[in-house]
Every structure is written in C-alpha cells, then in structure tokens.
Amino acid sequence: MSVRSLCLAILSFGEATGYEIRKESTTGRFSYFEDASFGSIYPALARLETDGLVTVREEHKDGKPTRKVYAITDAGREKFLEDLIEPQAPDSFKSPFLLVALYAEQVGPEAISKAIENRRIQIQNSLDSLTIHNTQSSHAGSNWTREYGIACMTFNLNYLESHAEALLNIARGAHSTSPAVAAAE
Amino acid sequence: MSVRSLCLAILSFGEATGYEIRKESTTGRFSYFEDASFGSIYPALARLETDGLVTVREEHKDGKPTRKVYAITDAGREKFLEDLIEPQAPDSFKSPFLLVALYAEQVGPEAISKAIENRRIQIQNSLDSLTIHNTQSSHAGSNWTREYGIACMTFNLNYLESHAEALLNIARGAHSTSPAVAAAE
DNA sequence: GGACACATGTAATCGGTTACATGATTAC
DNA sequence: GTAATCATGTAACCGATTACATGTGTCC
Numbered sequence A, B: 001m002s003v004r005s006l007c008l009a010i011l012s013f014g015e016a017t018g019y020e021i022r023k024e025s026t027t028g029r030f031s032y033f034e035d036a037s038f039g040s041i042y043p044a045l046a047r048l049e050t051d052g053l054v055t056v057r058e059e060h061k062d063g064k065p066t067r068k069v070y071a072i073t074d075a076g077r078e079k080f081l082e083d084l085i086e087p088q089a090p091d092s093f094k095s096p097f098l099l100v101a102l103y104a105e106q107v108g109p110e111a112i113s114k115a116i117e118n119r120r121i122q123i124q125n126s127l128d129s130l131t132i133h134n135t136q137s138s139h140a141g142s143n144w145t146r147e148y149g150i151a152c153m154t155f156n157l158n159y160l161e162s163h164a165e166a167l168l169n170i171a172r173g174a175h176s177t178s179p180a181v182a183a184a185e
Numbered sequence C: 001g002g003a004c005a006c007a008t009g010t011a012a013t014c015g016g017t018t019a020c021a022t023g024a025t026t027a028c
Numbered sequence D: 001g002t003a004a005t006c007a008t009g010t011a012a013c014c015g016a017t018t019a020c021a022t023g024t025g026t027c028c
Helices: A003-011 A018-026 A038-050 A074-085 A096-102 A104-131 A140-174 A179-184 B003-011 B018-026 B038-050 B074-085 B096-102 B104-131 B140-174 B179-184
Strands: A054-059 A067-072 A092-094 B054-059 B067-072 B092-094
Touching: A003 A018, A003 A038, A003 A054, A003 A067, A003 A074, A018 A038, A018 A067, A038 A054, A038 A067, A067 A074, A074 B096, A074 B104, A096 A104, A096 B074, A096 B140, A104 A140, A104 B074, A104 B140, A140 B096, A140 B104, A140 B140, B003 B018, B003 B038, B003 B054, B003 B067, B003 B074, B018 B038, B018 B067, B038 B054, B038 B067, B067 B074, B096 B104, B104 B140
Parallel strands: none
Antiparallel strands: A054 A067, A092 B092, B054 B067
C-alpha cells in the first residue's frame, strides 16, 4: 500500500489535513496498514490534488497556522475502491522481537529480558489505544477490524507472558553470565 | 532490518549462497523478518565481503552453474549481535486484508468473500510451512519462535473462521447485490 | 524560559524493487 | 519443446526517510 492510497483511505472517512493523516497512520485505526512521514504525505497530497482525486481548502484561523484541509472527490473514491479490490498483497508480520528470540542463546538473558519487556509494553500500548479510544462506534467495518486486532493482540500478550520464562531459560542455558558457573564447567 | 543484517542472520546458521538466502527470506524460518530480492541480496553480500564480515568460496561442479558459497566471519558475528541488541524497532503487522475488511460496506460481499478466502489460504500455507518442515529441531531458539508463530497463526485462523460470517453480513448490509432487495427498500 | 503540539514544506540521500541479461539442468 | 529450478549479476527507477527550514500557541 502506497502513501497515496493511505491518504485516500483516511480521507474517505472525512476531511483531514496532512498533519492529521500522519497521526492517523502512526496511531489509531490505520496503524496496521502503513506508517507514513511528512516527507511522503505532503508530496502525495499535492499529487492527488493535481490528479483530481482530492480537493483542498485553506483554513485561516486568527492566531493559528494555516491549515490545508483535504477532501476526497468521487473520482478519488472510485480509484481507492479499485486499488482495494485488485489482487491483495499478503499480510505480513515483521518481528524484530522474534529475531532476537531466535538468537536467545547468543544474546544472553539480560538482553532477552529487556526485549520481552519492550515487546510487552508495545502490545499493551497498541491494545490500550484500540480499547480506550472508541468502544463501539457506529461504523461496522471499524468495529470488526478493531475487535480482530484486540483479539489477536490479547492472545499475543497472554502467550508472551506464559512463555517468557521458557525463552529466558534458553538464553540462560548457553550464555552464562556468572564467572562461577563458567569456572565450574 | 536491512538486507545486510538479514544475510548475516542467515549465515550465522551456516554457509549459504545468495540464491539460498533469498529462499530462506521468502519462505521458512526468516519469513517474518524481511523479504529480500536478488537485486538487494547480491550487492549486500559483495559489500559484506569487502567489509570482511563474510568470506566467499566458489564451487565449480561439472554441469552445474558456479555457486558462490558465503560464510560468516567472527567480525560478522560480532557486528550482527551488536545490531541485534541495540534498540529494537517495534514489531509491525501490515494487513491488506484488514484494510479491505474496514471498507466491507463499500466493496460488497463478493469481494469480502474472496478476501477472506485468500487470507484463510495464506494463513494455512504459512502454518503448513512452519509445522511440516521441522517439528522439533535441536535449536532451542528456533523451536521457541516457531511455536510462537504457530500459536499466533492458529489463533488467527480460528478467529477468522468464526467471525467471517459477521464480516460478510456487514458487507451485505449496505451493498445489496440483489435488485429485489434494493427495490424493497 | 522551555518543551510540546500544531502546521507545512523541500532536498539530499538511501534502500530496495523491477526489469534486464545470461545460461545450464531436470522433469513433464 | 517447454516450463521450472538453480544460479549470478547490473542498471534504471522509485518511493520513502531523514534532516533541514520556519513559525505560532499553549501549558508547565
């Protein structure tokens, strides 16, 4: 999914500024589709406008910086649905945590312990932002996907907590940190 | 994670050619870390060699194309562990499937039905390649991560199957495909 | 007085993909 | 005979990140 499509996806829920689109993409409902930075969003919006897929309106409020509020057009909606339906790329799960876990014996118990804790906090944060922010909205698709996300993350967290000790033992197994143990071998 | 690190990660399990590294990265144990293409792997290996992090050995077998077998050096191992321990990027789950689901009402029941089926097959395939290929290896880290992957994917598959109907109903709700229903409204 | 949220944009750079170029072997 | 697998590599291109540049309002 490109930043272009991401903008259309977010705008199809309502008007937004570049700044807001970025926030939606890093936290909130769109976090599991794409992360985008300002450097990619602003040029993308500009191009979408010249292509007639979105419109802009400048908002001047006294004392506040000028906002450029974008809105999707009919052509934009059509283009977005096209992109959506065409052959789906497979879902992907990229896990730096599992990579560290794979090398548990090499990195040792301290690093593993830190990695597990980081991962726990990550999942907890995602979970919090999914639960707190809108328990039951009127949009059915949002509810379904949110519940899916919550279910998977909750499972993930429980699994991690109940198997953390096993991973720590693997890390402790080969990589002795204590000189006494090393001497005894 | 860069392709460079990916190569070191795979080579730290044993020698391999560029071709084999690519296979490992798209299927098998390393599939949830990074996908890499030839166009990035070969240059990465060349640079790793000039940096002294890997060594090459050319294998000429009669009738077979020349293979360049790469092996990691001590400096390579060190560098890899360094990269591994330093502040972890968060895990990310990118889901084109959930994106379609979010717009269930717009895309309609046929597209949703197809998307669900695709996703089911995807999960099943990943699950198969994790279970079949090495039930219990001697490497503890591999076992732990494999079991983690299997657990999460199994949960995912079950959840998907038990909530597919609800999603289909959302898709049917707004987007009536039958003219009779449309007329009755 | 400083940090943080709001707000937009550009330029240098980089990492990676795609397509191209080549060629042998094996299985159907 | 043709498709698939093995095998390596380059060049054009592209999309996105990072850092830079600028400025206001608000809260502590």
